[in-house]
Amino acid sequence: MTSIVTNVGALSALATLRTISGSMQQVQSEVATGARISTAADNAAYWSISTTMTSDKKAISAVADALNLADAMVNVAYEGLNAAVDVLAEFKAKLIAGREPGVDTGKVQKELDQLQDQMMSIATSASFNGQNWLNTNVNDIFDPAQNTTSMVASFSRGASGVSLGTMEHRLAETSLFNSTGGGLLQADPRDPKTLGGIRYEYLDTDRHLVRSTSNYSGSGAPSFVFNFTGPLQFGAGDSITFDVTVDKDNPADGLPNPQDPGLTTSITIDRSTIDTVLGAGANGRVSTYVDYERVLFHALSATGSGAYATTYTDWRHQPIIDRIGIGSNETSGLNGSYIGISNFTSTVGSGGLSNKEQFSSRGQDHTLYFKPFRIFDGVEVSFDFDINRAAPQSYSFDRDYINTTLGETDGSVDTAVEMQTLLQSMLSADWPDLIIDVPTADTITLETDVNADRLAGAKTSIGFTGISVNIEPIPTLNFMDIDIAVRPDLIETYINYVDVVSERVIDGASTLGALQNRIGLQGDFAESLMDSIDTGIGKLVDADMNEASTRLKALQTQEQLATQALSIANSANQNILQLLQ
Known part of the structure; x- marks a missing residue:
């Protein structure tokens, strides 16, 4: 039915044109921005995720910048310690030269003074952005709460919220000089010395x-010595007799009573003893101290007295002529430690032996x-x-x-x-x-x-x-106090000290090297993480430009057709008016 009040065809064409225009606006926005979701109205959930991740990417970018700053700080400190190692090597060489006989230690010290100044210059110059890890001002450099410096290393968002990860460095590992002591080139204040x-x-x-x-x-077994006087000539009725006592208690040790009197054995040396030990060819004659020691040793051992006889040598292992010793083997099973000769009698002379006694101390x-x-x-x-x-x-x-x-x-x-x-x-x-x-x-x-x-x-x-x-060896000197002109007698001590501190400085440089490596790895990870976030956001909100351009071309064609259809629909009423004219 045709009506001049309601143009159904025109209304239908207009509705179609509006739909096409709306779709075209969305596609044109995708083509213009490259994003299919650019506002919360496009997709509230995806827009929220992409906006949050974009913010996180900016935070990670700031972390990457902080890592670059930390890397620069570590590089400066590392170069300083590396230079310090070279100075210490040269310093040691000069000390060794100063040890040579005839060398003027005063002149060598002038060279050492220059190296000491150079070391201080290295420490004070190794500064970046107001931070210096080689010349520090820490009240207690061994207190982790005071000597730890932190560097931002990572950013993360978890269920509990946002957190920053840090890398820590202990200044005690790299400080050459600290205002309150404890630097690598200073006497270590942690030195416990004699441990009380x-x-x-x-x-x-x-x-x-x-x-x-x-x-x-500790203590040794008791003994005493005497010098041989001889020779001794034993006839058929001659003898030497004495009592030997071992391991009686010493009253001076404060032992409670009763005191043990020790083990006492009666010793007799006669012609038969001489013949047994030295042989019948000796004709009863004890000619030398070696002969006398052999006779005494036999007499003491054969009776189970617990005593012994011996001779001695000097530090060159040469015999000490005429020296004989009598001592306790401490095999009596008694608590005491004692050797004593008593009731000595002889018909041929003493040979130097007489009544003697010796206690050993409590170890x-x-x-x-x-x-x-x-x-x-x-x-x-x-x-x-x-x-x-x-x-x-x-x-x-x-x-x-x-x-x-x-x-x-x-x-x-x-x-x-x-x-x-x-x-x-x-x-x-x-x-x-x-x-x-x-x-x-x-x-x-x-x-x-x-x-x-x-x-x-x-x-x-x-x-x-x-x-x-556990922390030793540690330096017990200050590098800046070394002066071989004043104390040439300490050159060896100084050389040993330089060896110790060189190892500490090398360890510090190794620590920085490891830190450099970690910063590099963390920086690479931050860059990779930002790329991954970009990719993830793109998958959520980026438009497919091939699809969008194709859709735009189709919508443009549809818009032309809808406009033409609207024109046709509007012309129908004009035809009716012409019939009524």
């Missing part, structure tokens, strides 16, 4: 400071010479301890142990009484007969209770072995 007397210090023949790894007290009495010390974080002391060569027990302590045991806060042991408490806390449970006492303000004694341990002599000992501090 557990170990001792001495300078060896090359003037190197040596810390003992053991502090052990389980030991004195420590206390000096205050402090244990820092990260430092651990370990040692073994034993009494009378029993199976040693292992012990260790650190800052926390000291603080807990002594009620301290800084890991310090300030008095001999505190050291006594520390030792008792470790040793007393395993060695119940051990007595630890403080006779003076700077001495500590370790000994066993004589009521429980009456032993004396070679079978006794007490003390520490395997003493170790």
Whole structure:
């Protein structure tokens, strides 16, 4: 039906044209922006994800920039330490030259002064963006809370929110000079020195400071010596007689009664003894000290006296002429350690032997010479301890142990009484007969209770072995204080010191090298991560340009046809009006 009120064809064509125009606007937007989702109205979920990830990409880009900054800082510090290694090598060479006889140490020191200045210049110049890892100002460089510097390394978004990952560097590993001490080229303030007397210090023949790894007290079996006077001529009725006593208790050791009198054996040397030992050809004559020692050794051994006779040699292993010794084998099974000759009689002369006696001391009495010390974080002391060569027990302590045991806060042991408490806390449970006492303000004694341990002599000992501090060796000098013109006698000590600090500086450079590698890997990962985010966002919101351009061409054609259809529909009413004219 045709109507002049409602043009159904025109309305239909107009509706089609509107639909086509709307689609064309969307496709034109995709072609113009390259994104099929550019507003929240296009797809709220995908638009939200892409917007968040775009923001994260910008954050990761900032992390990449921070990594580049950190890489520059590490590179500057590494080059500084690398230069410091070269200076130390040259410094050592000059020290060795200064050791040669006839060298003017004053002139060599002038060269060393220049190298010391160069080292300081390297440390102060290795700065980037106001940061210097070689010349620091840290109150306690060994405190992780104070010596740690952080660098941004990563950005991540998780269920709990956004977080930044960091890489940390300890300045103690690279600082050459620190304002409060503790730099790689400075005396290490963590030096525990004698550990309160557990170990001792001495300078060896090359003037190197040596810390003992053991502090052990023992005793030897008792003996005495005499010089042979002879010869001795034994006839048929001649003899030498005496009593030999071994291993009686020493009243001076404070042992409770009763005191053991030891093992006493009567000894007789006559013509038959001489013939047995030296042979009938000797005709009863003891001509030399070697002959007399052989006769005495036989007489003491044959009777089971527990004593012996011996001769001696000097440090060149040459015989000491006429020197004879008498001692205890300590095989009697008694606690004491003693040798004694009594009731000596002779019809042929003494040969130098006479009434004599000798006690041996108790080896389980030991004195420590206390000096205050402090244990820092990260430092651990370990040692073994034993009494009378029993199976040693292992012990260790650190800052926390000291603080807990002594009620301290800084890991310090300030008095001999505190050291006594520390030792008792470790040793007393395993060695119940051990007595630890403080006779003076700077001495500590370790000994066993004589009521429980009456032993004396070679079978006794007490003390520490395997003493170790986990951070040693450490420098005990300051690099800038080295002066061979003033102290030429310390050249060997200085050379040893340079060896130690060189290793520390090399370790610091190695640490920076590892950090450089990690920063490089993290930077590459950040770049790769940003590329991956770009790809992911593109898959969500990017338009397919081939498809969009094809659709646009089709919509343009449809728009032309719809416009033409609208024109035709509008012309129908004009035809009706013409019929009515």
